Amino acid sequence: MKTHSQPVALVTGANKGIGLAITRQLAARGYTVYLASRDEQRGAEAKASIEQPGLDIRPISLDVTNEHSIRAAVARLEGEVGSLDVLVNNAGVAGPLLRASQCDAQGLRDVYEANVIGPVSVTQALLALLRAGERRTIVNVSSELGSLTLHSYPDFPFASFDLLAYCSSKTALNAFTVLLARELQEENFKVNAVNPGFTATDLNGFTGTRTVDQAAQVVVKYATLDASGPTGGFFTEGGTLPW
Numbered sequence: 001m002k003t004h005s006q007p008v009a010l011v012t013g014a015n016k017g018i019g020l021a022i023t024r025q026l027a028a029r030g031y032t033v034y035l036a037s038r039d040e041q042r043g044a045e046a047k048a049s050i051e052q053p054g055l056d057i058r059p060i061s062l063d064v065t066n067e068h069s070i071r072a073a074v075a076r077l078e079g080e081v082g083s084l085d086v087l088v089n090n091a092g093v094a095g096p097l098l099r100a101s102q103c104d105a106q107g108l109r110d111v112y113e114a115n116v117i118g119p120v121s122v123t124q125a126l127l128a129l130l131r132a133g134e135r136r137t138i139v140n141v142s143s144e145l146g147s148l149t150l151h152s153y154p155d156f157p158f159a160s161f162d163l164l165a166y167c168s169s170k171t172a173l174n175a176f177t178v179l180l181a182r183e184l185q186e187e188n189f190k191v192n193a194v195n196p197g198f199t200a201t202d203l204n205g206f207t208g209t210r211t212v213d214q215a216a217q218v219v220v221k222y223a224t225l226d227a228s229g230p231t232g233g234f235f236t237e238g239g240t241l242p243w
């Protein structure tokens, strides 16, 4: 049962980087935003860093690789708001900087836990709350590095970022996006994969060329689509990306 009048969003991995900027932008648009982080202290500090009068930002513990943590977060939302309008699966790790001939199984497993199984588990656990919401919007924060088509172009500018674990985890996240979008289409869900672009964050040792605010704007655009918005797409700042 919906018990909250403002639209409600939850952003995973929101204690820093692009996730924190997404949280701030959604809150500024009037959303109640659950700022999810795997470390409670980091979440509280992140909220304090963007706190402003009138914003409703609620830190919540959520390790996307931990079933107990996911269940506890769902129970809290059920008790506090009773529905969820927007889920942004933003949490992610870079993993080992190893190419396809070198990346070991453990490196692959760790990255897939955070970047693939995590978003799948979080989404499935929150689906009932999303169905109870009005906007039914899911954004999976992907990457152009997950595009098999772009990797096959000889002049792909990020061809040197051929990290097996990270790139293929985003390809798998894209597959989840397509399949879930199709499954939920008749229930008027919008499920999209969004590339924030190469952004200066911890993930890449702050070598990215975009700001977190620029990156967040792209994600927020697809997190705040109206009912006529697309579903099952892969988007970047300039439009669509090839799978």
Ligand SMILES: NC(=O)c1ccc[n+]([C@@H]2O[C@H](COP(=O)([O-])OP(=O)(O)OC[C@H]3O[C@@H](n4cnc5c(N)ncnc54)[C@H](OP(=O)(O)O)[C@@H]3O)[C@@H](O)[C@H]2O)c1
Pocket (backbone or CB within 6 Å): 012, 013, 014, 015, 016, 017, 018, 019, 037, 038, 039, 042, 062, 063, 064, 065, 089, 090, 091, 092, 093, 114, 118, 141, 142, 143, 144, 195, 196, 197, 198, 199, 200, 201, 202, 203, 204, 208
């Ligand atoms: N930066 C780029 O150029 C770029 C480009 C394309 C896509 N992306 C994607 O954008 C998203 C955000 O990345 P970012 O660049 O903002 O990186 P970041 O600054 O390193 O932030 C990553 C966030 O994910 C969290 N996280 C990692 N594992 C988690 C887990 N198991 N449970 C919950 N949270 C977890 C981190 O928490 P801790 O602080 O606790 O580690 C942190 O809050 C990622 O999905 C990334 O793949 C980034």
